Amino acid sequence: MLETSKESLIALCTKGQIKQDLSRIWSHTHLISKLLKSCVDRRSLFPVQQLHSITITAGCSKTKFISNHLMNAYAKLGQLRTAQNMFDKMPDRNVMSHNILIGGFIQNGELGTAIEIFNKMGQRNSASWNAVIAGMIKFEFNDEGLRLFANMHTEGFLPDVYTLGSVLRGCAGLKDLIKGTQVHGYVMRSGSEFDLVVGSSMAHMYMRCGSLREGESVIQLMPVHNVVAWNTLIAGLVQNGCATGALDQYNLMKMAGFRPDKITFVSVISSCSDLATLGQGQQIHTEVIKAGAMSVVSILSSLISMYSRCGCLNDSVRVFDEREGAKDDHVLWSSIIAAYGFHGKGHEAIKIFNRMEREGLQANDVTFLSLLYSCSHCGLEEKGLEFFDLMIKKYKLEPQIKHYTCVVDLLGRAGHLEEAERFIRSMPIKPDTITWKTLLSACKTHKNADMASKIAEEILKIDPQDSASYVLLSNTQATAKRWQDVSKVRKSMRERMVKKEPGLSWFELKNQVHLFVMGDKSHPEFNKIDLYLKELMDELKLHGYVPDIGLVMHDMDVEEKEYNLVHHSEKMAVAFALMNTPEGFPIRIMKNLRVCDDCHVAMKYVSLVKNREIVVRDASRFHHFRGGSCSCGDYW
DNA sequence: GTAGGGTTAG
Incomplete structure (x- = not known):
């Protein structure tokens, strides 16, 4: 069928290295499909185009098998228009052709087009459903993904490990413990609870929903583990405030013979941040260097934050200055701004931001949050308000509740309590307890007991069990020597059985x-x-x-x-x-x-x-x- | 075809 010899085809796709397993393949079509796959893995488009023209010359480009594989290669390598062209011209498309195109569009961020193709499909198989469900959940349309999962079920398709993995991720994204537990039921019935991917996804779901125990037990019941399973456990522990447990598991993981990867490092560095255990943080920093991972941006940003939170701002600055790899990653800049802010060095934080602007780097909402925070923590009220303005007008970023709370903090700390209250009442978003507590804390700083009572009422309307607010209020009254009010607060705490969080x-x-x-x-x-x-x-x-x-x-x-x-x-x-x-x-x-x-x-x-x-x-x-x-x- | 992570207000 093909004039071209096997060896030259292989050489074309593997840069001259003829692989044993490839030269054993006899059928040309089979070989071409294998070669296309390897091009996708190596992300090289050129040989794909070469193979395409070879198959055209040989007259086999239109067979279903070959054209599906060609289309897949194009779609995976970002050549969606080419893939779609082929698809449109295909005389006999099958379910696979549709699925490939759906996968390609999803991988390239065009979820809408993928869904359109899916909707127009006359016949679908499980893989078609899996592809769109995974796509929806990947782009955080979790609700829609879960709805599709239900439809899939009513149309008689049985979920497999791919479906269940996606769906569990969707539940995790929604923090929907009830749906997640229902999916756990499916998982048990289908007997896939010991699958590595399903198990990790399920554990992740439980941990994201705050059910640490269930998450841990899912991992423990898995007969085989891999790095991802360990990472799920470790990250779950840190995110649920159990940093000590995370570090323990990290040591167990290493004893079990697993090598930490970049995600493990990020999680354990963040545990050291929480505990502010400098010694352990430094030790892990050394392990990162030994593992040759000092150019991984996420690790660097965790290190910057860790050193800052352990009280070693100089080390944060050193990690930032000596950063390898992505020098223009805005996350690193945001991290160092936050680090300065955490130490009350607002002017330094502003300098970094100015440098960022000069170098043409894109500041995002987190950058501004760090900046506003830095300003409020060293009394730079005017500057902070300017930045808030800049964020909206120049950067066209929509402030979130956190940004508004920072502004409340700016005004409140500077003693402009009434202005802060007016600001809260005029915000386009509903204030949460944190926003009000920020103002309450400013009332305490500026010894305004009357306003404190008023603000505390607002908070207790939202959360009557918020112990920190009772304590803040009572302390404010005590500072103003209003002993009767102090005992009133304490009485209502007792009545509502609110327990003060113990000081540690x-x-x-x-x-x-x-x-x-x-x-x-x-x-x-x-x-x-x-x-x-x-x-x-x-x-x-x-x-x-x-x-x-x-x-x-x-x-x-x-x-x-x-x-x-x-x-x-x-x-x-x-x-x-x-x-x-x-x-x-x-x-x-x-x-x-x-x-x-x-x-x-x-x-x-x-x-x-x-x-x-x-x-x-x-x-x-x-x-x-x-x-x-x-x-x-x-x-x- | 599938899983786990970073900077961030109080």
């Missing part, structure tokens, strides 16, 4: 994390710490420290109040750190809530009296205490 601080010593819970005596060295704390506080008092007992919520006498204040988790952590580190060694402490006023004052005294640099990361930012003052300028 932790400190990393020799790669081990020591956790301190407010008022908790369970640390093995509690007695020693307690004794040391007492001495420390007395020493601070000699230098002028006065405990701010107004902040303690409970009805107690002065001595008890002081005792309570002394056992705030960050004070216990700093005592433990002072006891266990050499003189002059900087101390890094992390806290889950915002640092309280009294601890903030005490830390300043500690840094002065003990001549130590203390870095405290609280729920919203960093505080660098040195020589009796704090980098936040008492503004947090």
Whole structure:
């Protein structure tokens, strides 16, 4: 049929390297289909065109088998118009021809055209359904994808592992636990729960819906694992706030003989960010270098963020400056802007943004969010409002709730409380509890107890169980010495059974994390710490420290109040750190809530009296205490 | 043909 010899055909597609398995193929048509496939894998279009003309000369270009494969190659290599032309001219299209074209359009982002082809198909098979369902879910039309899954079922097609994988991804995208659990039922009935892809997708679905336990058990029940299954588990743990568990699984994964890939690294680096365990972060950074992955943009952005959140801004800057690979990736620029902002260096953040504009890089919504955040955290109200304007007018970006909340923060921190409230009420999006809480926190900073009560009401209308708001409100009232109001807040908390989130601080010593819970005596060295704390506080008092007992919520006498204040988790952590580190060694402490006023004052005294640099990361930012003052300028 | 990830307000 074909004049061209086998060897020259193979040479054409494999750059002269004749492969054993290819030269064993006898049928020319079979060989051509194999060669086309290899061209797609190597993403080279030229040999495809060559093969096309050869088949035309040989007169076999119109056979169904060959033309389907040619069309597939064109479609996969982005030559959709050519593929469609062939499709239109095909005398006898079959289901496969349709499916190929659908897949091609989906891969090239033309979902609409793919759906059109699907709708016009007279006959479909499971693969046709799978292709459109996967496409819909890929482009986040999850609802539509799931609807199609139901249609597929009513038309008598049985879902296979491809269908189930896509559908589970759709449920994950929608965070729809109910639908996801129903699909779990299908999975069990079809006996595909042990399939690697289905299992990982299902575990991912559960974890995205917050069902950590179910996700873990799906993974554990799988008889065979691969890197993706491990990654699903590790990422699921971090995303559900279980960073310690993620790092444990990471170690187990390595012990089981799996090599972490870029996605594993991203997840574990982000765990170190959450825990602010610098030592482990550095260790993983070394592993990344050894694995030769320092040019992967997602890893670099995680590293920049990790170092910043561990209190080492210099290292963030170093990773950014020495970045290999994509120098113009806007995510890296956004990361470094956020890193500066996290440390209260708004002017530096703005400089980076200006450089970004000069270099013609496209800032996106995240860039602006980081920028607004940086401005509000160092009192650059005017600048921040300018950027908000720039974002809308010049960059044509539609602000999201997060951006609006930043603006509220900008206005509120600067003391323009009424303007902030007006701004919230005039927003085109409905404010959420976070937006209101931002304003409430500004009320506390500026000691406006009346407004605080009003704003707290708004929040409790949306979420009556929001403990942080009760605490903020009560603290604001306490600052204004409105004791009756304080007890009113506490009463309603009791009535509604709202529990205050306990204050936690932790400190990393020799790669081990020591956790301190407010008022908790369970640390093995509690007695020693307690004794040391007492001495420390007395020493601070000699230098002028006065405990701010107004902040303690409970009805107690002065001595008890002081005792309570002394056992705030960050004070216990700093005592433990002072006891266990050499003189002059900087101390890094992390806290889950915002640092309280009294601890903030005490830390300043500690840094002065003990001549130590203390870095405290609280729920919203960093505080660098040195020589009796704090980098936040008492503004947090 | 299929799965898992990064920067981001409080």
